Amino acid sequence: MxxxxxxxxxxxxxxxxxxxxxxxxxxxxxxxxxxxxxxxxxxxxxxxxxxxxxxxxxxxxxxxxxxxxxxxxxxxxxxxxxxxxxxxxxxxxxxxxxxxxxxxxxxxxxxxxxxxxxxxxxxxxxxxxxxxxxxxxxxxxxxxxxxxxxxxxxxVPEDPGIEIRGFLGVDLGIVNLATDSDGNVYTGEPVEKTRQRNHGARRSFQKTGTKSAKRRLKKIAKREAHFRRNENHVISKRLVALAKDTDRGIGLEDLKHIRDRITVRAKDRAKHSGWAFGQLLAFVTYKATLAGVPVLTVDARNTSRTCNVCGDCEKSNRKNQAEFLCKHCGHSENADRNAARNIRDRATLRWPDLAAGVDPRLKPSGNLVASPRL
Ligand SMILES: [Zn+2]
Known part of the structure; x- marks a missing residue:
């Protein structure tokens, strides 16, 4: 690479x-x-x-x-x-x-x-x-x-080379930028605060439309992009360090799925339109490659509505933005963490050395499907 x-x-x-x-x-x-x-x-x-x-x-x-x-x-x-x-x-x-x-x-x-x-x-x-x-x-x-x-x-060598004992699943979101399967939450709060602080200024400059207003708009955009980039560096660094220290690979959703998913929530998208998932994915990937940590992307369809304990998949399982409550087995958990654990398990299933050790209840059934692309 x-x-x-x-x-x-x-x-x-x-x-x-x-x-x-x-x-x-x-x-x-x-x-x-x-x-x-x-x-x-x-x-x-x-x-x-x-x-x-x-x-x-x-x-x-x-x-x-x-x-x-x-x-x-x-x-x-x-x-x-x-x-x-x-x-x-x-x-x-x-x-x-x-x-x-x-x-x-x-x-x-x-x-x-x-x-x-x-x-x-x-x-x-x-x-x-x-x-x-x-x-x-x-x-x-x-x-x-x-x-x-x-x-x-x-x-950098493409062969990861290290023997891993499992995966760290990562769910990317808009409220929390990333949540991992251990339950760690990586907020984009500083980024969002800057955006909100600049919101009023951006509005008024857009209305003015003069040359100097355009220049100042450009400046704001540049500063925000810089901020986001920094934040993405911090989050990706922490994720890769955690995975490496615990002999795990990293499981991520593929970008196409994230885009599809984000499109659905038009209201949130407007609010967070500045967030670049692609950049975070790219940073995780290259830092992991440098550290010898394998990364798998998985087709993460339905990860947010599938129960990580029993595999039941229903839209109504996701009670609201923050909570997951399984209609089938009663399992209740933070919604992002539940999704991150589904991603973790799908990545694990795609890793031949580990797939055999996965709890059979989590093996693909119903709509919980491990991606066939390895
Ligand atoms: Zn369940």
Whole structure:
């Protein structure tokens, strides 16, 4: 599995100028290489190298490897389209590799600029579990909205490798963002509070409709998205840590089912329209992959109306948003936890080593169906 890490750089004033300078020169050189190649109708790295390398070194003052990478940028573009000679944006991405970039611990990176190496501070908060020695191949330096980021691809093993003793089921919701089968509740309260606080402001800006109002609306949206992202990171981290510490995999509903389910509750959807389930699922998946925790998604149809004790499935079993009360056996439980336990059991049934140990009463019967897709 390939993951893309985004690392934010924190260059000081001098370093910012140096990074912008190398960026502009690199893209000029890439454009030059592309034009020479386009005129000569050659599109491969060695043939463009023969025509343009010397000139790039002399004219643009790039290091040998940066010159090679500038040619590489032209080659990549020709791979997609040979009908035009591309002109690159002056502050487009610069491609680095291990010869011109090296990580210094978790918080610094050394980059080749026009005048030698520069050691630049960086933030590595979001991906503590990732390992730099897994970064393979190229790393892109990108400048956007006044900030520099590195985009690096890391390879992580797809085989989970760890022996699990069960599953932690996770039910995603709108009142509680996530509830697990152990009964832990992960609220989206901070996110919802921010949304509500901004609600009035958003309304009045929408009515005004002026340019500055639009700008401020955009700002609010950006801040909320940032907040949500943080919250999703916190929740996914806790879920993965819990599963790993207890030798369990994680069972989740598939996104399609969540969408179908959320569509039904139009009233709630309007209230929570900003919530991104997809992002939470993606975060859980990549953090789990990094931690070696297997994740299974299950078809979670009817998990909210099926009794986890007797398997009875009826719409009326769900007394209200919060409570589950089984008409058949009288089992009563928090509704989200009951759903999370159904998800846990469906995931367990899909895991061959564990399926045999599942209480036979929970085996598929009636509408409680384990997904046949393994
Ligand atoms: Zn029951």
């Amino acid at each position: 390939n993951l893309t890490l985004r690392l934010r750089l924190l260059p000081n004033g001098t370093q910012t100028a140096k990074l912008l300078a190398v960026m502009e020169r690199f893209n000029e050189a890439a454009t030059f290489a592309a034009q020479v190649a386009f005129e000569a109708k050659v599109y491969s790295q060695p043939s463009i190298h023969k025509l343009a390398y010397r000139a790039i070194r002399d004219r643009f003052g790039l290091s040998a490897q940066l010159a090679v990478r500038a040619i590489g940028k032209a080659v990549e573009t020709f791979r997609r389209d040979k009908t035009v000679g591309p002109v690159f944006k002056s502050r487009g991405a610069v491609t680095y590799d291990e010869r011109i970039l090296s990580f210094k611990g978790l918080d610094k990176v050394s980059l080749t600029t026009l005048d030698g190496r520069e050691v630049i501070a960086m933030v590595f908060g979001e991906y503590q579990g990732a390992r730099f020695d897994r970064i393979k191949g190229q790393v892109d330096l990108v400048y956007h909205a006044g900030q520099f980021h590195l985009y690096a691809t890391i390879k």
